[in-house]
Amino acid sequence: MKKYMVALLIVVLLAAVSYVIYRNLDVITNSPLQQKTQLTxxxxxxxxxxxxTYIIHNSKKNIVKLDPQGAVVYTIKISDSRRTDIHNFNGLAVDEAGSLYTTRMTLDPYGLVVKSERIVRFTPDGKEDDSFFPLEYPSNxxxxxxxxxLKSLAVQNNVLTFFVExxxxxxxxxxxxxxxxxVAAGTWQLPEGKYVASVVGNGASLVYVSTRSGEIYRMQAAGEAELVYPLVGIDRTRKNFPEHLSLDASGRLVYVDFAAKVVSRLDPAQPYIIEMLLTEDMAKQQGIExxxxDMTSMNVEADNTLITTHETQIIRLAPDGRLQPPLVEGSYSSGWILKKWLVWVVALAGLLLLIYAVRLFYIHVMDRRVSLMLKQMIVLIPIIVGSMVVVSYFIYTDFSEKMEEESRGELSLLARNGRNLIDGDKLEKMTSPLDYKTGDYKVFRKNMDSIYDENAEKDDGGFYKALYKYENGVLYRMIEDADDVNMFIPFPKTEKNTKVVELGTVETDQWQDDTGYWMYAIGPIFNSSGKVVGIFETSKNMEGVLQHRQKILRNVVQNIAIITLILLAIVLLTSYYLLSSIRKLRNSALAISNGNWETVVDIRSRDEVSDLGDSFNIMAAHIRSYIAKVTRVSEAYYRFVPQQFLHFLDKDSILDVELGDQVEQEMGILIVNIRSFYLLSKRLTPEENFNFVNSFLKRFGPYIRNNNGMINKYLGAGFxxxxxxxxxxxxQGSIGMIKELEVYNMHRANSGYNPxxxxxGLHKGPLRLGIIGEEQRLEGNVxxxxxxxxxxxxxxxxxLGASILVTSFIIEALENRGSFQYRNLGMVRIEGKDEPLQLYDVYQGEPDTRKALKEKTKAKFEQAILLxxxxxxxxxxxxxxxVIKANRQDKAAKLYFYLCDEYFQHGTTKDWNGTLSVS
Known part of the structure; x- marks a missing residue:
C-alpha cells in the first residue's frame, strides 16, 4: 500500500511541475543568468x-515597457493564431492611466501586403484589454x-486620436x-495632384499633412489646405524631403530630412526660419554615434524631448540640446530574475523527480531487469529516427536548392527586363519628389506592376519591385512597392549595385533583415546614349517559400514516422516469441544487410547459436576487409582517372570503361607551361625537380577544379x-593562375629562389575524348x-609579351565580355595552320603596373593594328x-613596329595579307 501511495504522490508532483513549466514557457526559455534584454x-x-518608455522592437513582434531606471516592466509578444499570416505592431500611444494603445496589422505570409489592421488596448500591466476600429483590405x-x-496614434488630454489616410x-x-x-472629427482633402505621405495633429484645428512630393500643408478648419513648406525663397535642394512629422508642445513642426541628414524644426508662424535640432556631427560632438x-522613427514628447529610434538604439535629445546616453537594452527587475530562478529550480526538481521515478520503476516493477522488448526499442528507435531525419534532410535540401535556383533565374529575367519597362531618358528627367504620380511616374508604376499581373487576383507571391535613379554618383530610391518609401531617398552603395551601374550587368544576391529572408536581382536602366541611369530591382521574400518547404518537410516526417511506428510494432511482436540469442543474430544480420558493416554479434549462450554467432562475426570481418580494400582501390583509380572523364564517357565506374569508348564534344582547351623550364631544371637535382613540379601543380591545379575544369594531362612543366x-x-581559371603566380614568386623570393x-594558351573547339591503348594497357586521352x-x-x-593568349573562339563565347580586360592582337599566322587566327591578349591577371599600361594604351594599340x-x-x-613610349615593355607593339618599319622601307611580300607571323 505504501508503494502505491509513493507512486501516486510522484505522479501528482510531476503533473504539478509540468503545469508550472507550461504556464512559464517564456521564462524557461531564458537563462536565469540573463539579466538584460537586448533591443533589436x-x-x-x-x-x-x-x-x-514603451518600445516596439524585434521586427515589430514585441512591445517592451521599461521603467525610468530601464527595468523591464512587461513584454508583449505577437500571438500568431494563423501560420499563414504575419502580425506586426505599429504605432504607440499611452493614456494618463497607463493603458497602452497600438495598431496590430495582419499581413500576407510574405510580410508585404496588409490584409487588415485594428487598434488594440493593453492594461497598465500588459494584458490585452480591448480591440476596436477594424479595417479590412480586400485583395481586389x-x-x-x-x-x-491608420496613422499618428496619439493620446492628448485623455482623448485617443488617430488619422485614416x-x-x-x-x-x-x-x-x-x-x-x-x-467618431470622425473632420476630413481634409489635399490639393489636386497631391498625395498623403504622413499626417500629424493634436486636434481638429491643428492638422499638418506631408505629401509624396515633399510639401507640408496645414489643413484649415474649413477644409482648405495651406502650404507651409517649402515657401518661395526657402533655401532647400530639390531632393529635401520632410519625413516623420511630429509636433512639439508649442505647435511647431519637427521632421527628418534624410537627404540633408538632419532633424529640423519649423515654426509655421515663422516659416522662413528652419532650425537644425540634430545632425550626425552634433551627436558626435557629444560623444554619441x-x-x-538606420533611423526608423522620430517623435517629440510633451516636454519637447526629441526621441529618435534606430535599428539598435534609442536616442533622446533634451530641450536644452543635450543628448542622453543611447538606450540599447533593458534590465530585468530583481523580482523577475527571482521568478526565473524559481521556475528553473522547479524544472530541475522535476527532472530529478523523473529520474527517481524511473529508478523506482526499474527496481520495484521491473525487478532490476530490462526486457528484450525494451532493449530492442532503445536500439531501434534512435536508428530509425536518425534515418528519418537524414532522409528528410536530403529531401528538404534538394527541394530548397531547386526552388532557390528557380527563384534566382526568374528574378534575373525580370530584372533584365527592366530596361524594356523603364524609359531611361524619362527617368533622367525626374529630378525631385514633385514628379510623384506625374505621367511618366504612372507609366513606370504601371509597367512595374504589369510583370505580376497573373497574381493580381491572389497575392504577389512574395515579389517586390523597386526603381532607383543613378545621378552624380548617388543612387536614389524612386518607386517601390512599400508605402513608407518616398522619392529621392539616398540609397547606400553596395558591391552589387556598383557593378550594375559601372558594368551594366545583372546581379543577384540575397539578404536577411527584420522583414524576412530575401532574394533579389538588379538590372541596369539605360538612356538612349547607352549610359546607365538607373537600376530596376525585383526581389522575393523567401519566408513564404520557406514555410511551404517546412510544410512539405513536416508531411514527410509525419509519414515516415507513421511507417516507422508500424514497422517497429511488427518487429517487436514477432521478436517476442523468439529466443534472445536468435533475435540478436537476426538484428545483426539485418544491420549487415542494410550496410552497417561494423556490426558485431555478442552471443554468450554457449550453444549452436553461439557458434553461429562466431561464424557470423568472422564473415562480417571478411566483408569489412573486402569492402575496405575495394574502397581503397576505387579511390586510387579516381586519382589516376578523374570522375569527370568517366562522366563524359557516361560511365558510372572505372570497371565499365572499355577500349574504344569515346565521345566528341566542344570544350575549352587550356595549355599552361613554365617558361625556360629546361634551364631551370638543369640547376636542380632529380628529387628537387620532382618536388618543384609537384609544388607548382599543387598550387595552380585547384584553379582548374574550382572553375569546373578537368586536368587531362601533365606535361612535365605544366598541364x-x-x-x-x-x-x-x-x-577565370587562367586569370586566377596568373594572379597566383605573383604571390607564388613572392614566396619563392622569400625562400631565396628565382622567380x-x-x-x-586558351582555345575552344571540338575534340574527341576517349580510351586508347590495348587490352592490357589503357589510357584516357584527347x-x-x-x-x-x-x-x-x-x-x-x-x-607576344602576353600571359594569357586566347583565340576569338573564346572571346565570342563569353556571355559578358565587359567583365574581362583584353586587347586585340590582330590576325596571326600559326605554324602548321593554313588560315590565320584572331588572337587576344588577356592581361586582367597581370601585375598592376603592366595591366595599367596595357589598359592605358589599349585603344591606341588596337587602332595601330587596324592601320x-x-x-x-x-x-x-x-x-x-x-604605344612603346608609354609602355616600353610591350613586346607585341615592338614586334609590330619593326614589321611596319620594314614594310614601309622595303615593301611587303606578294602573299602578305595583313597578318602577323610569330616565330
Missing amino acids: SISKAITDKHNN ETKRFRYGS ASNKVTLYRMPVGAAAP LSFG MALFPNKAEEAL IDMGI ISDDVFLASMLERMTEP YQVGRFYDAREAFLH
Missing part, C-alpha cells in the same frame, strides 16, 4: 508622464504594402478614454586542362587538332611608337 530592430518608442482593392491607413485625403477620429468607439541610415562548360570558367614565369593550336598559343605568349592590317604602315608605325 527597433521601430518606435514613446514615453509617458511617469517617464516609462488597391493593395497596401507594409503599412496600412485615403490617398489624397485624411480623416481624424477621436475617442475619449473609456468611450465605446471612436548617430546614423540617419593541359579541359573546360566543358562556359568560356568564362576557363578564362618563374609561365604562359597560358585527340584534336585544336590541342596543338592551344599548345602553339602557349609558346607564342612570350614573344597595319590595311597597309598604312607609316601611320601604324607611328601609332605603335606611341
Whole structure:
C-alpha cells in the first residue's frame, strides 16, 4: 500500500511541475543568468508622464515597457493564431492611466501586403484589454504594402486620436478614454495632384499633412489646405524631403530630412526660419554615434524631448540640446530574475523527480531487469529516427536548392527586363519628389506592376519591385512597392549595385533583415546614349517559400514516422516469441544487410547459436576487409582517372570503361607551361625537380577544379586542362593562375629562389575524348587538332609579351565580355595552320603596373593594328611608337613596329595579307 501511495504522490508532483513549466514557457526559455534584454530592430518608442518608455522592437513582434531606471516592466509578444499570416505592431500611444494603445496589422505570409489592421488596448500591466476600429483590405482593392491607413496614434488630454489616410485625403477620429468607439472629427482633402505621405495633429484645428512630393500643408478648419513648406525663397535642394512629422508642445513642426541628414524644426508662424535640432556631427560632438541610415522613427514628447529610434538604439535629445546616453537594452527587475530562478529550480526538481521515478520503476516493477522488448526499442528507435531525419534532410535540401535556383533565374529575367519597362531618358528627367504620380511616374508604376499581373487576383507571391535613379554618383530610391518609401531617398552603395551601374550587368544576391529572408536581382536602366541611369530591382521574400518547404518537410516526417511506428510494432511482436540469442543474430544480420558493416554479434549462450554467432562475426570481418580494400582501390583509380572523364564517357565506374569508348564534344582547351623550364631544371637535382613540379601543380591545379575544369594531362612543366562548360570558367581559371603566380614568386623570393614565369594558351573547339591503348594497357586521352593550336598559343605568349593568349573562339563565347580586360592582337599566322587566327591578349591577371599600361594604351594599340592590317604602315608605325613610349615593355607593339618599319622601307611580300607571323 505504501508503494502505491509513493507512486501516486510522484505522479501528482510531476503533473504539478509540468503545469508550472507550461504556464512559464517564456521564462524557461531564458537563462536565469540573463539579466538584460537586448533591443533589436527597433521601430518606435514613446514615453509617458511617469517617464516609462514603451518600445516596439524585434521586427515589430514585441512591445517592451521599461521603467525610468530601464527595468523591464512587461513584454508583449505577437500571438500568431494563423501560420499563414504575419502580425506586426505599429504605432504607440499611452493614456494618463497607463493603458497602452497600438495598431496590430495582419499581413500576407510574405510580410508585404496588409490584409487588415485594428487598434488594440493593453492594461497598465500588459494584458490585452480591448480591440476596436477594424479595417479590412480586400485583395481586389488597391493593395497596401507594409503599412496600412491608420496613422499618428496619439493620446492628448485623455482623448485617443488617430488619422485614416485615403490617398489624397485624411480623416481624424477621436475617442475619449473609456468611450465605446471612436467618431470622425473632420476630413481634409489635399490639393489636386497631391498625395498623403504622413499626417500629424493634436486636434481638429491643428492638422499638418506631408505629401509624396515633399510639401507640408496645414489643413484649415474649413477644409482648405495651406502650404507651409517649402515657401518661395526657402533655401532647400530639390531632393529635401520632410519625413516623420511630429509636433512639439508649442505647435511647431519637427521632421527628418534624410537627404540633408538632419532633424529640423519649423515654426509655421515663422516659416522662413528652419532650425537644425540634430545632425550626425552634433551627436558626435557629444560623444554619441548617430546614423540617419538606420533611423526608423522620430517623435517629440510633451516636454519637447526629441526621441529618435534606430535599428539598435534609442536616442533622446533634451530641450536644452543635450543628448542622453543611447538606450540599447533593458534590465530585468530583481523580482523577475527571482521568478526565473524559481521556475528553473522547479524544472530541475522535476527532472530529478523523473529520474527517481524511473529508478523506482526499474527496481520495484521491473525487478532490476530490462526486457528484450525494451532493449530492442532503445536500439531501434534512435536508428530509425536518425534515418528519418537524414532522409528528410536530403529531401528538404534538394527541394530548397531547386526552388532557390528557380527563384534566382526568374528574378534575373525580370530584372533584365527592366530596361524594356523603364524609359531611361524619362527617368533622367525626374529630378525631385514633385514628379510623384506625374505621367511618366504612372507609366513606370504601371509597367512595374504589369510583370505580376497573373497574381493580381491572389497575392504577389512574395515579389517586390523597386526603381532607383543613378545621378552624380548617388543612387536614389524612386518607386517601390512599400508605402513608407518616398522619392529621392539616398540609397547606400553596395558591391552589387556598383557593378550594375559601372558594368551594366545583372546581379543577384540575397539578404536577411527584420522583414524576412530575401532574394533579389538588379538590372541596369539605360538612356538612349547607352549610359546607365538607373537600376530596376525585383526581389522575393523567401519566408513564404520557406514555410511551404517546412510544410512539405513536416508531411514527410509525419509519414515516415507513421511507417516507422508500424514497422517497429511488427518487429517487436514477432521478436517476442523468439529466443534472445536468435533475435540478436537476426538484428545483426539485418544491420549487415542494410550496410552497417561494423556490426558485431555478442552471443554468450554457449550453444549452436553461439557458434553461429562466431561464424557470423568472422564473415562480417571478411566483408569489412573486402569492402575496405575495394574502397581503397576505387579511390586510387579516381586519382589516376578523374570522375569527370568517366562522366563524359557516361560511365558510372572505372570497371565499365572499355577500349574504344569515346565521345566528341566542344570544350575549352587550356595549355599552361613554365617558361625556360629546361634551364631551370638543369640547376636542380632529380628529387628537387620532382618536388618543384609537384609544388607548382599543387598550387595552380585547384584553379582548374574550382572553375569546373578537368586536368587531362601533365606535361612535365605544366598541364593541359579541359573546360566543358562556359568560356568564362576557363578564362577565370587562367586569370586566377596568373594572379597566383605573383604571390607564388613572392614566396619563392622569400625562400631565396628565382622567380618563374609561365604562359597560358586558351582555345575552344571540338575534340574527341576517349580510351586508347590495348587490352592490357589503357589510357584516357584527347585527340584534336585544336590541342596543338592551344599548345602553339602557349609558346607564342612570350614573344607576344602576353600571359594569357586566347583565340576569338573564346572571346565570342563569353556571355559578358565587359567583365574581362583584353586587347586585340590582330590576325596571326600559326605554324602548321593554313588560315590565320584572331588572337587576344588577356592581361586582367597581370601585375598592376603592366595591366595599367596595357589598359592605358589599349585603344591606341588596337587602332595601330587596324592601320597595319590595311597597309598604312607609316601611320601604324607611328601609332605603335606611341604605344612603346608609354609602355616600353610591350613586346607585341615592338614586334609590330619593326614589321611596319620594314614594310614601309622595303615593301611587303606578294602573299602578305595583313597578318602577323610569330616565330
